[in-house]
Amino acid sequence: xxxxxxxxxxxxxxxxxxxxxxxxxxxxxxxxxxxxxxxxxxxxxxxxxxxxxxxxxxxxxxxxxxxxxxxxxxxxxxxxxxxxxxxxx
Amino acid sequence: xxxxxxxxxxxxxxxxxxxxxxxxxxxxxxxxxxxxxxxxxxxxxxxxxxxxxxxxxxxxxxxxxxxxxxxxxxxxxxxxxxxxxxxxxxxxxxxxxxxxxxxxxxxxxxxxxxxxxxxxxxxxxxxxxxxxxxxxxxxxxxxxxxxxxxxxxxxxxxxxxxxxxxxxxxxxxxxxxxxxxxxxxxxxxxxxxxxxxxxxxxxxxxxxxxxxxxxxxxxxxxxxxxxxxxxxxxxxxxxxxxxxxxxxxxxxxxxxxxxxxxxxxxxxxxxxxxxxxxxxxxxxxxxxxxxxxxxxxxxxxxxxxxxxxxxxxxxxxxxxxxxxxxxxxxxxxxxxxxxxxxxxxxxxxxxxxxxxxxxxxxxxxxxxxxxxxxxxxxxxxxxxxxxxxx
Numbered sequence: 058x059x060x061x062x063x064x065x066x067x068x069x070x071x072x073x074x075x076x077x078x079x080x081x082x083x084x085x086x087x088x089x090x091x092x093x094x095x096x097x098x099x100x101x102x103x104x105x106x107x108x109x110x111x112x113x114x115x116x117x118x119x120x121x122x123x124x125x126x127x128x129x130x131x132x133x134x135x136x137x138x139x140x141x142x143x144x145x146x
Numbered sequence: 147x148x149x150x151x152x153x154x155x156x157x158x159x160x161x162x163x164x165x166x167x168x169x170x171x172x173x174x175x176x177x178x179x180x181x182x183x184x185x186x187x188x189x190x191x192x193x194x195x196x197x198x199x200x201x202x203x204x205x206x207x208x209x210x211x212x213x214x215x216x217x218x219x220x221x222x223x224x225x226x227x228x229x230x231x232x233x234x235x236x237x238x239x240x241x242x243x244x245x246x247x248x249x250x251x252x253x254x255x256x257x258x259x260x261x262x263x264x265x266x267x268x269x270x271x272x273x274x275x276x277x278x279x280x281x282x283x284x285x286x287x288x289x290x291x292x293x294x295x296x297x298x299x300x301x302x303x304x305x306x307x308x309x310x311x312x313x314x315x316x317x318x319x320x321x322x323x324x325x326x327x328x329x330x331x332x333x334x335x336x337x338x339x340x341x342x343x344x345x346x347x348x349x350x351x352x353x354x355x356x357x358x359x360x361x362x363x364x365x366x367x368x369x370x371x372x373x374x375x376x377x378x379x380x381x382x383x384x385x386x387x388x389x390x391x392x393x394x395x396x397x398x399x400x401x402x403x404x405x406x407x408x409x410x411x412x413x414x415x416x417x418x419x420x421x422x423x424x425x426x427x428x429x430x431x432x433x434x435x436x437x438x439x440x441x442x443x444x445x446x447x448x449x450x451x452x453x454x455x456x457x458x459x460x461x462x463x464x465x466x467x468x469x470x471x472x473x474x475x476x477x478x479x480x481x482x483x484x485x486x487x488x489x490x491x492x493x494x495x496x497x498x499x500x501x502x503x504x505x506x507x508x509x510x511x512x513x514x515x516x517x518x519x520x521x522x523x524x525x526x527x528x529x530x531x532x533x534x535x536x
Contacts, residue, residue, distance in 0.1 A: 104450035
């Protein structure tokens with residue numbers, strides 16, 4: 058989980074003045090969130106963590122903090138694992 | 147780093163190039179004068195599979211990688227800007243459905259879009275909302291299990307013959323995207339003519355008057371219409387337009403070299419004139435540079451890199467602005483002949499300008515690219531300050 062946080066923080070550091078984001082800090086409240094950033098964030102999460110974000114995941118709360126993003130990644134990984142077990146068994 | 151096309155990509159390039167020479171170039175002037183895409187060209191594009199070039203094989207598409215898609219659009223741009231426009235908007239809608247559609251929406255539309263048995267148009271722009279897309283005035287209201295759409299879309303490429311429109315509207319103030327079939331009651335398509343360039347793009351106004359669509363025609367969720375549906379569509383559009391600009395610039399270069407070699411003035415071919423040579427040299431260098439930017443975008447898109455978005459803005463800005471200069475020089479080299487429809491550079495000159503306006507004006511590109519530089523520089527400055535303090 059810590060490794061995930063480091064990767065996400067590194068990506069976010071490209072966009073935020075504040076050097077060190079807290080794990081529960083609301084990135085939408087910091088002011089520098091535009092549509093370009095939103096697109097890039099989704100692409101980053103998909104590429105870095107090999108997952109596909111679909112419209113059911115498109116809730117702002119899933120992307121509000123580093124911890125929420127980690128939860129989303131873990132939830133999606135769990136679902137993928139379950140599906141592969143079902144298809145494999 | 148290895149900058150070269152794979153053998154498969156080169157094979158595709160050869161195929162696309164031959165297709166454009168045989169099927170597109172001969173009809174491009176006619177498309178321009180008749181302000182339509184000739185049905186024979188459209189049919190052959192569909193038969194070749196190009197309308198499904200961006201879709202997975204699962205849905206009947208070609209499943210081309212992004213570099214190869216770029217090459218297809220470059221070649222199409224070399225032959226006919228209007229046909230390239232069709233590829234762009236049809237692909238934008240197809241990819242939006244692939245990315246955010248329900249299984250039902252995908253299975254309903256993607257096989258048809260892949261074969262070209264249905265054509266799709268992208269309905270974002272309005273009379274009062276161009277660059278400022280957030281200001282769209284079209285509305286959607288939920289009434290029972292239907293959405294009721296009202297509004298007016300303008301400058302909609304290929305709308306004259308599209309079967310499906312991806313319409314952006316505000317629902318309770320939230321931007322949303324809807325799949326609207328052409329035959330729905332309340333949809334009126336008003337063809338527009340007299341475009342400066344890409345005159346065969348078959349643009350139209352699309353008027354929605356109490357147009358009722360099933361709730362299931364919502365694409366994605368309410369609120370994500372602009373940021374996560376329209377913008378990725380425009381990102382793809384921008385990439386294909388940049389590639390199309392490279393192709394059109396290549397056509398200018400080839401026409402200018404040919405004319406410069408055969409046109410004789412003062413007893414010598416134009417090519418012997420060093421001022422002509424300068425224009426040719428600049429064209430050649432600019433085309434190569436733009437092509438490399440496009441290849442880089444294709445590579446980044448294939449690897450899912452978030453940097454692909456800004457690199458696409460860069461490529462489209464460079465390619466479209468260099469094209470304006472190149473078409474200007476191509477007409478200049480052709481002299482009076484270049485000012486007449488008897489030579490294709492006259493059409494290239496008109497077509498070029500459109501690319502500096504669609505999918506973001508040059509000025510919107512400049513603003514965004516500059517803003518990004520300030521953000522990046524701020525970050526670099528912080529790092530330098532930290533180094534100095536340590």
